[in-house]
Amino acid sequence: MAKITFDGIEIEVPDGTTILNAARLIGGPIVPPAMCYYTPLKGSGGKCRACLVKVAAGSTKDPRPMPKLVASCITTVQDGMVVENTINDSVLDVRKGIVEMLLINHPLDCPVCDQAGECDLQNFAFEHGVSTTRYQEERRTFEKIDIGPLIQLHMTRCILCYRCVYTADQIAKGDRVHGVLGRGDAAEIGTYIENIIDNDFSGNVIDVCPVGALTDKTWRFKSRVWFTKPVNAHRDCPKCAGNVVLWYKGNEVLRTTARKDQYGEVKEWICNECRFEKKETSDWTIEGPAHIDRSSVISANHYELPVLNQSVIDDLPASTQRELEQNPPLKLGN
Amino acid sequence: MGRKLLTEHINVEGIDTLDVYRKHGGYRSVEKALKTMTPEEVVEEVKKSGLRGRGGAGFPTGLKWSFLAKPEGVPRHLVCNADESEPGTFKDRQLMAKLPHLLIEGMITGSYALGANTSYIYIRGELLYVLRILEKAIAEAYAAGLLGKNILGSGYDLDLYVHPGGGAYICGEETALLESLEGKRGNPRNKPPFPAVQGLWARPTVVNNVESIAAVPVIVNEGGDEYAKIGVGKSTGTKLISACGHLNNPGIYEIELGLPVEEFIYSDEYCGGIWKGRELKAVVAGGSSVPILPKELILKTAAGANRLMTYESLSDGGFVTGTMLGSGGFIAMDETTCIVRNTWNFSRFYHHESCGQCSPCREGTGWMEKVLHRLEHGHGRMEDIDLLVSVAKQIEGNTICPLGEAAAWPVAAAVRHFRDEFEWHVTHAKAAAQPGAVYPGTLVTV
Numbered sequence: 001m002a003k004i005t006f007d008g009i010e011i012e013v014p015d016g017t018t019i020l021n022a023a024r025l026i027g028g029p030i031v032p033p034a035m036c037y038y039t040p041l042k043g044s045g046g047k048c049r050a051c052l053v054k055v056a057a058g059s060t061k062d063p064r065p066m067p068k069l070v071a072s073c074i075t076t077v078q079d080g081m082v083v084e085n086t087i088n089d090s091v092l093d094v095r096k097g098i099v100e101m102l103l104i105n106h107p108l109d110c111p112v113c114d115q116a117g118e119c120d121l122q123n124f125a126f127e128h129g130v131s132t133t134r135y136q137e138e139r140r141t142f143e144k145i146d147i148g149p150l151i152q153l154h155m156t157r158c159i160l161c162y163r164c165v166y167t168a169d170q171i172a173k174g175d176r177v178h179g180v181l182g183r184g185d186a187a188e189i190g191t192y193i194e195n196i197i198d199n200d201f202s203g204n205v206i207d208v209c210p211v212g213a214l215t216d217k218t219w220r221f222k223s224r225v226w227f228t229k230p231v232n233a234h235r236d237c238p239k240c241a242g243n244v245v246l247w248y249k250g251n252e253v254l255r256t257t258a259r260k261d262q263y264g265e266v267k268e269w270i271c272n273e274c275r276f277e278k279k280e281t282s283d284w285t286i287e288g289p290a291h292i293d294r295s296s297v298i299s300a301n302h303y304e305l306p307v308l309n310q311s312v313i314d315d316l317p318a319s320t321q322r323e324l325e326q327n328p329p330l331k332l333g334n
Numbered sequence: 335m336g337r338k339l340l341t342e343h344i345n346v347e348g349i350d351t352l353d354v355y356r357k358h359g360g361y362r363s364v365e366k367a368l369k370t371m372t373p374e375e376v377v378e379e380v381k382k383s384g385l386r387g388r389g390g391a392g393f394p395t396g397l398k399w400s401f402l403a404k405p406e407g408v409p410r411h412l413v414c415n416a417d418e419s420e421p422g423t424f425k426d427r428q429l430m431a432k433l434p435h436l437l438i439e440g441m442i443t444g445s446y447a448l449g450a451n452t453s454y455i456y457i458r459g460e461l462l463y464v465l466r467i468l469e470k471a472i473a474e475a476y477a478a479g480l481l482g483k484n485i486l487g488s489g490y491d492l493d494l495y496v497h498p499g500g501g502a503y504i505c506g507e508e509t510a511l512l513e514s515l516e517g518k519r520g521n522p523r524n525k526p527p528f529p530a531v532q533g534l535w536a537r538p539t540v541v542n543n544v545e546s547i548a549a550v551p552v553i554v555n556e557g558g559d560e561y562a563k564i565g566v567g568k569s570t571g572t573k574l575i576s577a578c579g580h581l582n583n584p585g586i587y588e589i590e591l592g593l594p595v596e597e598f599i600y601s602d603e604y605c606g607g608i609w610k611g612r613e614l615k616a617v618v619a620g621g622s623s624v625p626i627l628p629k630e631l632i633l634k635t636a637a638g639a640n641r642l643m644t645y646e647s648l649s650d651g652g653f654v655t656g657t658m659l660g661s662g663g664f665i666a667m668d669e670t671t672c673i674v675r676n677t678w679n680f681s682r683f684y685h686h687e688s689c690g691q692c693s694p695c696r697e698g699t700g701w702m703e704k705v706l707h708r709l710e711h712g713h714g715r716m717e718d719i720d721l722l723v724s725v726a727k728q729i730e731g732n733t734i735c736p737l738g739e740a741a742a743w744p745v746a747a748a749v750r751h752f753r754d755e756f757e758w759h760v761t762h763a764k765a766a767a768q769p770g771a772v773y774p775g776t777l778v779t780v
Contacts, residue, residue: 045524046524046692046734047691047692047693047734048692048693049692049693049694049732049733050693052732068731068732069731069732071524074524094728094732097694097727097728097732098693098694098728098732100728101693101694101696101697101698101701101728102693102697104697104701105697105700134721134724135701137701137704137705137708140700159693160690160691160693160696162691179519180519180690182690183502183504183687183688183689183690184685184686184687184688184689184690184696184699184700185685185688185690185696185697185699185700186690187689187690187696
């Protein structure tokens with residue numbers, strides 16, 4: 001076990017834990033943002049630099065500070081490490097710079113983007129960015145390529161987090177036909193030579209994509225995310241666990257996604273049949289409304305009152321649980 | 335006249351063949367090391383020599399070797415980084431093309447010191463003719479029993495391979511090089527783990543520059559202490575400097591570290607002064623990625639001492655008034671050079687060569703290039719100058735590998751030392767955008 005201090009909060013975590021995961025155990029607003037790191041995907045992380053933190057003391061043995069900011073998603077904790085995130089202005093400044101870098105070539109077409117409302121980049125920019133840009137140049141564009149009837153690729157929106165590449169490698173095993181071609185700011189996700197991504201689990205790249213670069217063609221332009229109601233459901237699927245979230249508008253299932261935790265990470269991968277083909281309520285056993293994070297745009301105007309008998313209560317992050325203990329919710333009838 | 339340790343016989347007819355090379359004392363270090371020394375003793379000699387990595391960072395080679403993890407039963411590798419592609423640096427190419435056996439000798443001795451039985455030379459893809467020279471030399475060495483099983487009857491085995499890259503600058507970064515050598519896309523890895531613990535195929539690996547490896551035979555032959563006598567302070571031995579730009583005698587020079595920069599530029603033995611009788615304006619002392627310095631600061635340090643060709647003297651004053659020895663790509667610019675255009679040119683290179691893996695470098699290099707392009711072509715604004723500094727600062731230190739810094743430093747340094755010229759490009763945009771336009775502020779003789 002290693003004891004570390006993160007933003008002044010002490011926590012003891014198992015050896016080998018990354019700084020980011022240690023911060024997530026603490027929870028709350030001190031958790032560094034992560035645009036490329038994805039816990040279920042081996043090898044992910046270190047690329048977007050959004051999670052950079054200052055290590056003010058390396059360990060008890062060697063208390064020197066680390067000379068550069070380190071990527072918290074790939075740096076493992078040492079006993080006695082002191083990490084500064086939100087309490088260090090230089091970290092926040094650098095993070096502003098990262099937002100700016102990620103946005104200079106981003107088309108900012110949120111009004112027509114299906115990801116808007118559940119987009120990591122949108123949240124990241126909203127929380128850490130500045131409201132104007134200094135970029136005057138033309139934004140880069142790419143030739144459109146078609147990667148099949150199920151998944152829409154918008155390369156201009158991509159931030160090259162490599163998550164979809166790892167997903168194809170690790171989840172849709174051995175069948176990866178897409179990857180990163182080219183280099184620098186001309187690097188793009190593509191299939192070589194134009195090829196259709198066809199794999200039972202290929203749809204998961206949509207869920208892991210932090211931006212609107214990979215979206216669901218069956219859900220394209222159907223509705224804004226915040227007009228839909230997520231409902232947990234399951235079915236007996238021979239290929240996957242079959243635990244999904246159905247996104248309803250009225251009585252219609254507009255799309256199906258995997259269930260995600262509060263950091264947007266998929267808990268169980270689902271197959272393409274569940275995702276793209278089963279769009280009738282009768283295909284599913286409904287469990288109840290899915291939990292929506294408070295920070296989500298979907299929860300705007302939906303007053304979330306964690307009342308008794310709500311199944312999601314076990315799922316709450318530690319910070320929320322602490323909050324609940326301090327301010328217990330009103331019970332019905334009080 | 336300084337001593338020539340590496341290039342003494344470089345102009346001997348047929349030195350690229352084994353026979354001639356051996357006649358001039360070649361492969362003595364292999365015999366000495368394999369027959370009379372233990373691997374640890376070789377490492378100790380290199381440590382004593384004070385040899386510092388010649389690829390640019392200047393990390394002590396002996397120390398790097400001693401960091402190599404040695405778990406039981408796991409093969410180790412020595413990899414030679416011959417992916418020399420920094421603008422202004424062209425020393426390794428010449429060394430390999432003329433003296434292929436020197437590198438092979440260094441590889442054998444170095445591999446023996448590290449306990450590696452398979453070693454690789456990762457050569458830049460464009461240098462196909464050098465690759466052929468090396469392969470021919472390696473075949474000769476195999477035939478003479480200097481490579482393969484039981485080298486010179488010592489019981490030590492070594493296989494040496496040359497592997498050409500695809501010609502990407504980023505593959506000169508050691509972890510990107512290892513990825514590329516493994517057959518993957520040349521993206522730098524996250525560190526730690528460092529190659530000394532998990533390198534090629536997750537085995538302990540040492541990656542050294544061509545010139546560092548070529549210095550090993552000399553050190554083994556003459557002894558580390560003898561080698562350390564050359565040079566000044568912690569900068570020991572000789573260094574190949576590839577001088578280019580507006581010089582009377584551009585070329586590759588082997589200098590003893592500690593040579594004054596002024597002597598290197600103006601002495602007839604070396605570069606012979608600035609061409610066409612013009613004045614020196616600025617120098618990039620160690621390849622395109624190190625900060626550019628104006629004449630006053632490259633000849634003398636800010637404190638007024640003579641600037642020497644050493645790691646310490648060139649970096650005297652930090653980045654405010656200093657630079658770095660880097661890989662030894664010495665680019666001299668005369669008074670007619672446009673610094674903005676030159677900076678844009680460097681920036682264009684880094685924009686083209688960024689691997690695109692991490693966001694500050696991928697986006698920032700392109701941004702800087704576009705702003706510099708605008709400035710150079712007469713569409714600049716005053717605030718662009720501070721914008722450049724700010725973008726450079728956002729990249730520096732926040733990337734996975736040093737390419738981000740290499741892209742940021744030249745831009746930041748050019749603005750730091752030549753801000754008036756950048757401002758002139760804004761205030762006199764039309765004149766500055768003319769082909770061959772010269773900033774009048776630094777003109778002396780023309």
